[in-house]
Amino acid sequence: MIPAVALAIGIALGLFFEPTVPAGLQPYLPIAVVAALDAVFGAVRAQLDGIFDDRVFVVSFVSNVLIAGLVVFLGDQLGVGGQLSTGVVVVLGIRIFSNAAAIRRRIFKA
């Protein structure tokens, strides 16, 4: 309940203030968002499986975002930032899909 409210408040704030993304952060923000989404989907799945641990969630959330950003940053330094960020998005997308499939199976039994 509280997390959902926090999420809604965050979205509302983002829409309300419309801050401009700092130039240095621009390549990383979308990746970070996708990584965080991955963590959130994983958390929802764990919740439904009854094995949710908020500590694990916080750690996985932060580490997901940091690692994704780090990978993209490294890719930028190596000159393959575009490809690496695509790769990160693909991998995270696959994980999100598999988590969403698990959630779906648990909720709809199908």
Next chain:
Amino acid sequence: MTDAPDANEAPATVAASRWRRALRTALHPHLRRVDVAVAVLLGLLGFAAAVQVRSTQDDGLLASARQEDLVQILDDLTSRSLRLRQEITTLTATQERLTTGSGRDEAAVAEARRRAQVLGILAGTVAARGPGVLVTVQDPTGKITPEDLLDALEEMRDAGAEAIQLEGSVDPETNTAGAGQTVRVVAATSFVDAGDRGGVEVDGTLLQPSYRFVVIGDSATIAAALAIPGGVIDHVEQAGGRAVVVRRESVLVGALRPLDRPRYARPADKAGD
């Protein structure tokens, strides 16, 4: 943990304490740091997602693209603009060629058509009309030779005849030529004696007296040229015939001559190769 105090309460007060607890949680949420962290993280996620969506919508792709992508895009655009510029140059040249060329081509076509007309009259492939004379040569005694007709023809040519046709079996009454006895006279026209058949063979066509030249040209000059003493008229009359020249405002040289395609000769450039 939060459940610990409740476990010690008496069962009778469980319902009441549950209410109290809900109220307390609503008023003073008893949050652990992990709960706060989760909430903050999710708030951050929502915030970031909203901001990212907004900036993507606002600025399109370019603002969120990284430097190398921008360089790549710029390269693409530069090379594309270069290609388009080259295409513009080519198309402009083509347009210029077409616009200036169309005028030139029109003039060229008009000139070519005019020359085709002139050459057609000379070659006898087109009919011609104009002022001229009708020269009737009667030959009751059959003594007019092809040479006489050729002399008359040369005289007319010298006098500036431009288009000539020669007719045979001309009836003096109706002034019409016999069927199939009309020949367009051109540079290559030949006269062959066909006295045994009572006439002259002109370009393979047998013409019989009376003959008639239909001539387009300066009628006064031609008439005068034919009438000079010792000229065509005198000559015909010495041969026992009779030549009559009639000037007309308009005569029609309608006989045509098929255009032979040269078998061997081909148009050549001035350079000769």
